[in-house]
Every structure is written in C-alpha cells, then in structure tokens.
Amino acid sequence: MSNNILEVKGLCKYFGGVKAVDGIDLQIPKNTIQAIIGPNGAGKSTTLNLLSGTYFPTHGSIQFEGKDVTSLSLHQRVHLGVARTFQKIRLFKQLSVLDNVIAGFHIHHHIPLWEYIIPGKAFKKDRLDCQQEALDLLKFVGLEHRAYDRAGSLAYGQQRLLEIARALATRPKLFMLDEPAAGLNDTEVQFLMDRLISLKNKGITIVVVEHNMKLVMNVADQIFVMDHGEYLFDGKPSEIQSNPKVIAAYLGAEIEVAHE
C-alpha cells in the first residue's frame, strides 16, 4: 500500500485555449507538508482547485488514499477528509466567530432525524460537544477571546486564522491552503508556520500554495515548483534554493531565505 495520501497523474485544466495546468504528476506522502510554488500565473491556485475538487480536470486522475476521486466535487471530497482554504477570504461575515467554526462540523453531527424537529438528549449533547470543540479550535488559532464577536469585525490576519479553524472543524486528513500568508505581517507568519507544523505533528498532511518563501523554506518537507502550468522542479528546500531552473523562472530574482 502506498504511503501517499494523494496521487495525481497527468492533470490538465484547459479554459478554452488557455492551458492553465498541463500535465502535472504529483505524489504527496502522508503526514508531510508540501508546498507548491511558482511565479504568478504558474497555475498553482488552479492546481489546488483541481486537487480539492473545486474545479474538474480536463484530463488526468486524482487518487486520494488509493481511491479515485477525480469526478468527486469539493463537498464530496470533504466527506473523505479533504479540506481547503481560499485565496480570497470567504468567511460568513455576518455570523459570529464561533458560529463560523461550528458550521464546519456539518459532516460530523450525530443527531437522529427526529431530534432536528423535537430536540432531545442527543441534540443537546451534540450542541455542547460542537461548542467545546469549536472553542478548542479557536484556542488553537488564538482567537478564543473573540468567539462571540461578528466574524467581519476581526482584523485581516485574524480572519485568515479563523478560516483555518473553520476548515479544521471538518477534521481533515489532508488540508490544503491557498496563500495563507498573504497579507500577514512577520509575527503572524511566524505563528502560522508554528501552527502548520503543529498540525503536521497531529498527523495531518498539508499542501500549501505560497509566495512567502520564508514560510515555504522553513515549513515544507517537499517543494513542488510550477511554471506556465507545467512541472518545473521538485525537491527539498535546500535543493530548491540553488536550482538554476527555479531561479530563472523567478526572473533571476534572488530567493532570500532567512534561516533560523
């Protein structure tokens, strides 16, 4: 049995004449952190959308834990243990912070049908458990003190963290994040890095699309580089840094990495 949680073969996504993603092969081992990087327009986000089921591929196959999930939509993959966050913040801004996280327990309720109409013991237990677990998740991202505030009232960085907490409520095995560090300051990035490693230690596999090299270099076990929708290079952080192809793809800009 393969130790890969995700196996991708020949993945392609064409929008009319535009080949956003063209022939990507990918293997993601369990319990690792994989980063997908590349210059703008490389097709990173599209790849994430394909992996999560937000887009359907034009060609290719995706296997999750050995099962073919290529034709499954996003919500169906969530049931299997895939979760994702978005580049653009998509919180339920009118709801409270806590309610946002609780919404994430959608697939995990254990309430018999009739108790939705006439609440009983199982209903109340479920509500309490959800509330507690949601607060724990908020504690994990450092937001438990804002639990009852309107989600829209949070600062940008906090909203990003709330999105993560909400996605974690689905109890994923594979967690995909689309540019989670975008717009965060250094302290926030540091905290994010810390949380990602903590998640990995809890047994979750993580895939990050990122531009922030500090985060990528310090957190990823494996880095997958894309350019113009195609595979460019992959390897460990140390291998990426000095690879001429990668540097060329970023237009010769030096990739500065601050090593701890």
Add this chain to the structure above:
Amino acid sequence: MSNQASQKSSFPRWVWFALVFAAIAVIPMLVGGSAYWKSILISIVLNIMLAMSLNLILGYTGQLHLGHSGFFGVGAYATTLLIQKAGFNFWIAMVASSMMAGVIGILLAFFATRLKGHYLAIASMAFAVILHQILLNWDSMTSGPLGIYGIAPPPAMTIFGKLIKFNDQVNLFYLVSIFAVLVYIFLDNILRSPIGETLRAVREDEVSAASLGINTKLWKIFSFGVGAAIAGLAGSFYPSFVGTLVPDSFAVVESFTYLAMVIVGGMGTMIGPVIGAIVLTLLPEVLRDIGDARLLVYGITLTLVILFMPGGIVQGFKSLISKKTSTTSSSN
C-alpha cells in the same frame, strides 16, 4: 444569529408560547361578531404561514424566490379537486396537496441549483406565471377563470364530546392558528439546529459552504421543498375560507405581497415574517378609506423599508432597544 440558546434567555420559550396561545384564544372575542374582521384574522394567519415559508427559502437560504404564489395555488386547487373530484377526506387531501406543493417546490429547486440571483428570480416568476396559466387554462379540471364554487369547510370534528363545525369562522381561525403555531415551532427548531447553520452557510457563501462538506444543491432542494409544502398546507385552508376558488388569487403579483411581508417584518428572522404578515394584512384594512389601496400600501412600505431599514421592523426594534440600553457594542 449567534448562539440563540444564550441570547434569548430573557424568557424561556414555553412562556412565549403560553402567551401566544392565550392571545390566540382571546383575539376572536376582541372582534366581536363582525364576520368581516373574523375573516381578516384568518387571512392574517394564512399570510403568516406563507411569509414564514417564503422566509425559509429567501431569508435563511438566500434564494431569490418570487414565485411563492404558485405553491399556495397548488395547495388550494389540489385540496379542492381531491375532495370534489376524487372524494378524498379533507385531512388526507390536505396532506396530499401539501406534499404535491412540496414536490413542485423541489422542481423549482432544480432551477435554483443551476441559477443564481437575478436568473433565479426570473425563473421563479416564470414558474409562478406558468402555474397560474395552467390554473386558468385547464378548464376541464379547474373551470378556468370562472372558478370553483360552493366549497365546503373542513368536516366538523368532535373534540371532548363537543361538535366543532368549521363553517364557524372562529373555529376555523383556531384550527388554522394551531397549524400556524406548529409550523412555527417546526421551523424554529429546525433553524436552531445544524440545519439552520447549513442553510445560512449556503446563503452567505456557497463555495465556502461546499468547502465545509455542504451539498448546496441538496439543501436548496430541501429549503424549496419544505417552504413549498408549508405554502401548500396554507393553501388547503384557503378554499374553504373563501368559498369560491379562482386562479387570479394566485397571480404572480401575490408573490410580491408575501415578499413584502417578509422584508417589512424582517428577513432572516423567525418573528419577522410573523410581524410583517400581521402589519401588512392589517394596515390596508385600517386605512380602508383609500379604497383598494392594499397593493399601494405594500409598495410604499416595501420600498421605504428596503431603502432605509432593510432588516425590517425587527431591525428597527433591535436598534431601538440597543439605543435604550446604550451598549457600546451590539453584536448582531
């Protein structure tokens, strides 16, 4: 709507319901012997049911639904025809036509799953127009624009040894009120449960909802189906109430009246549609001097509310309270 359990702790729910039951019991006596006002009361209750069910679809699930009159009509005609032509018992006809309306709601939901916003609004209107046209043109079944006459009220029941006849408007009012309260409790419980969270998620951001495992298509279908079924249920009581059933009672413009009730009362809250239905049914009656100004009143209130107080009367009430208690942060 943040953790309702912790919010409305001013009075436990059963106290509210006791008050409501008391009010329902007493109200008919307030209108004395006036048959006119008794029928207004029944109208109010039916409108409450229609507004609540529309609110489920529009306010909680965020679907732009402008065809609710169609479901009401299906309920009314199905009940009447099942009784008159197929010899069904009233109660069975009521259940059957409610389910039929629900099925038609599910049909409309298939459009809702593919269309968004404006497209859905127009599709739902087209739906209502088509249903109305079917009622008008299917002469053999519905007698077309002439309508169906002499519809009997629900059959008399014996409760605690007393015979209760429903040609008595007061008894009919009690009957319909009981259903309305049951519907309210049903909807309220569902919306406080994870189902309510799911629907709200669909309303706020569908892509986001999908990322939480929510099958948005399924829940839209649920919402339309249940909403339509409740409208159909209200519809079953309508023919016996009016005695004569004509298709024009279910023209598309009536959908706008239910819309007005939901918006003016407060979209996306449980009590909003109830208030809206009561206010908008009573207002034209109180202002009777202007003549047939019912729709004009709706138009004015709807426009003013949506422009200046989109959360409706409920919002107005809340801001009034928060001003009086002068809290610095009001979490909505």
Add this chain to the structure above:
Amino acid sequence: MVDIASLIIQQSINGIVMGCLYVMVALGLTLIYGVMNQINFAHADFVTLGAFASYFFVKWMGGGYLISILVAFLAGGVLGYIINLTIFAPLRDRGDELRPLIATIGASILLENGSLLFFGPVPYQYDTPYADAIRIGKIFFTEQSLLVVLVASAAIAALYAFMKFTFTGKALRAISQDRETAGLMGINQAFLIMLTIVIASAMAGMAGAMLGPILVLTPFAGASVVVKAFAIVIIGGFGNMEGTIIAGLLVGLIEAFTTQYLGSGVIDLVVFGLLLVMLLVRPTGLIAEKKEENV
C-alpha cells in the same frame, strides 16, 4: 398554397411588429443590466406611463400623435432619472444584488397602484390616427404597425450605433465588462450609468406610446409586456445587445404563430415554458459569454 404563404407572411409581419416593441423594452433592460448588474422591475411601468403620457398629450393638449411619442420618450427618461437618483445610486457599490432588486419591485408596485389611484382601472380608449389598413394581396397591416417598425428600427439602430461607435458608448461597454478597471481609467461611472438608465427608460416610454393603441391601456398594461421582456433578455443573454434584438423578434414571431395555431390563451405558457427550457439548457443566453467564477 398561396393562402398558407400569405398566412405565414401575415403572421410574420404581426410577429415582427410586436417583436420590435418587445426589443425596445428589452434593450433597455439589458442595457441597465449590462452596465450596473441590476434588474429594473419597474421598467414595465415606464412603458405604461409612457403610454399614458402620450395619451394625455394628445387628449388634453391636443398634440399630434407623432409628437406624443417624443413626449413619452422624454417622460420615460425623466422617470428613469428619478429611479436612478432614489434607488440605484444610493444602493450601489454595496455588492448586494437583492436590495436594489426588491426596491425596484417596491417601486413597480408603487407606480402601478399609484397610477391605479390616478387613472382608475377602466381601460382608456387610445386611438391612433394611423389606424388605416394597408392591403397587399391577402396581407394587411395598419399604418400604425408600419410606424412602429420604422420608429423602432430607427431607435434601435441609433442606439446600436451609439454603443458601437461613439466614445460614450464604448465607455459604457467598458463599464459593463469590468467596472473596476473602467473606473481606474477615469471614466465617470456615475454619470454614464445615469445616462444609460435614462436612455433605457426613454426607449421604454417611447415603446409605451406606440403600444398604447395596441394594448389595453390600464395601469397594468406594462406588466403584461415586462415579464416577456425579461424572458427576452434572458433568452438573448443579459447585457447582450445583439442577442436581445434577435430574441425579441423571435419571441414576437413565436407569439404570432402561437396565436394563429394554438389560440391566444396559451401564449404566456409557451413563452415562459421556452424561457424555463432556456434557463436549464443555456442560461447565459443564445449568444453566450461564459464567465467562470473566480475562486
């Protein structure tokens, strides 16, 4: 055989005449949608009020019918300006599709029932001075129909040219394609949007003046046309001028032939049934532009 041919030509003419009127109304709707992503439910009532404006101009002020069409045009424009001022402009930029839509529904109900109060429910007899019929073989049409086609074609052509060839027109198309970028290019959006609504409403008013003699003139006259206009806008594609023109003529033709063979009661059913089919099969319209949602 000649009879069938003349029948077809007859119905085609009827269809094109109605189609022209539908196009005038629908174009306004599609323009408004294209430029501001809003549906104006009150559009119908501009048609109605245009009809009333022209009626009273003729009846009370003794004006000529042709001039009354211009009057209706202006009346429509003024109404559009007011609606923009009170509803669309204040609610813009809030990213809310629902509120302006409902506001226009409210406005529509207001206008219809306000008119009901003013004008009463009894239909007004609107006679056009161009009621004479012209016969060619077995085919006949009234001078009014000819007038409709001429005026409508001229107006539609003018609008089309304006959109395609003038700077303002191009600016409007820029706004409908990408509002943010257009704004960055220094295009005064608020003014142009107002202009769009005024033009759209003016056309609706003008259509009303020409519809007056054909339809039953009550406060709800426009309502019967507008839901069909929505159908046309959807079938042709929201914001798509060419599509709307084709769809409008198509619907007019479909109506004419449906009346001939199935009777007039079923017209609405056929048109809306077609609409629902379109929405299922090709919601973006006949001449589609696919926009994938940016996640």
